[in-house]
Amino acid sequence: MATDAVRRPGVWAAIDERFGLSDLAYSVPRHANTLPFSLGGISMVSLLILVLSGIVLTQFYHPMPEFANDSVRTMMPQFGLARLARGIHYWAAQVFLVTVLLHMIRIFLTASFKRPREANWVAGVLLLGISVALYFTGTVLKWDQEGFEALEHNLAIGHLLGGLWHWFAPSFSQAAPLLLRLYIAHIVVLPSAIFFVLIVHFWLIKKHGISPIPGNDGGEMLRFTSHLAHLAMYVAVLAGFILILTVLLPPVIGPAPVEGIEVTKPPWPFLPLFAVENWVGVPGLLWVSLAAFVMLALVPLLDRSPHTRPLQRRAALALGAVVVLTLVGLALLAWITKGAEHLGWLLSIWA
């Protein structure tokens, strides 16, 4: 016992000398441990859960169109590793996207995007874009009617963009079907991109520090390692809920796709766009999405005042609230109304 006590610091010192782990004990403000300021960390852990469960799923999923839907179906009847991994992957994806969105709302509310953190806001918008792309490709991969119609929308948008989205054209590769290419995008290209941008994101957080609560620049500090330990507690709760949901509400796999019909509604992140599409058609889907992302990226330029307190930013906060309420309203509208056929023109062109 005594020997262990003596040896442990020595072992720790040896490890620390080689890996520099004690550098992680830098100071962060105490409010970093609150839930709103931990949302980014929670989404990061969700992403790691997605990577691990995704690796397991690659052992069971068949990315060729002829077998994709059936390969997902074979995961589901009995509760085993495949169904567990798919359930965890599905629910972690929901948690990931929700926490990313809440994280961005928190950044906006606390004006954490302001000087000198503008570049990190733009990195965050990029991360949101890649996250949405990951969610989208994941939806297509299950290759049911919902996924198939999502891909048809993707093709329609590609058609609108002409040569810009040549990657989606059948002529791009005769040997590899689009589903296979989307699978590679989902498991290699987009994860690589997201981790690259995350490195930049984390570097900028380290460089500028965790943003203060508006109007409260001082305050107690704690070690970053203590923040990581606190984050682990949130993650335990999160992981517990994911496991419970995985068993009690396993994800559904829809029927194998049939061409030429539009009958499904998209998953919840795309419901506001679906409402827009019902209203103005596929071009509206494209332009509104592009406009939304450009506007989001431009937020630091549009709100350049140095003020961070809510009372000094009433116009900005009111406009932010209008945007969020509009998105929620559009999603609810899409949820309760019947979808319309949007791709008929595209199918006519193909025919």
Added chain:
Amino acid sequence: MADVRTESAGEWLRTALIIAAAIGLAQASAGVALAHKGKLPTDALSLVRQAAALLAQDPKMTAEVKERLDAALKSRDPRGVNLAKVEQARSALASGDILATRRLLADAIVPVSAGTPAPSMPPSTSTTAGTMPMPPAASTPGSAEAVRPATAEQMAMMKMAEPLVSRYTGTLGESTTVLAGLVLVVAGLVMLRRGR
């Protein structure tokens, strides 16, 4: 203070105008999409497959299903479809029996001798190959071959036309996972409470 507020309001008014302009642009270009309407396929097999898929997704889409069944019955290319079953399916649909309609539509897609050419698939199939598996086509409605019991292939196809909803069945693995989840939730909440 008032100047700051005015400046901030001005900036965000500008933002609101840009958003409005973007939405206006989207609306202006929307007419392009809405001006074109989709055409129904001409072969009965595609029409019946679409009708079955529509019913599987949303049993309320009876008008769209009826439109396709009517078109299938009038189609000049009835290969791969038992039209008598389609007729029965249309009657079942008219009487509101959705389950019977779905079963009859699954039965209407008939297996026939190999080597007979299938109705042409839409050109997009080359991009999106792997939609609902299609049996070999071409049969004469009412022939012995057309009314034989469903084969394993047909059964598999019917299964693929349904959503697969898994449920909690209380197996040891499921119960252990739920228990592990509960332990994690409780442990996390207790530690968070202590860590305040």
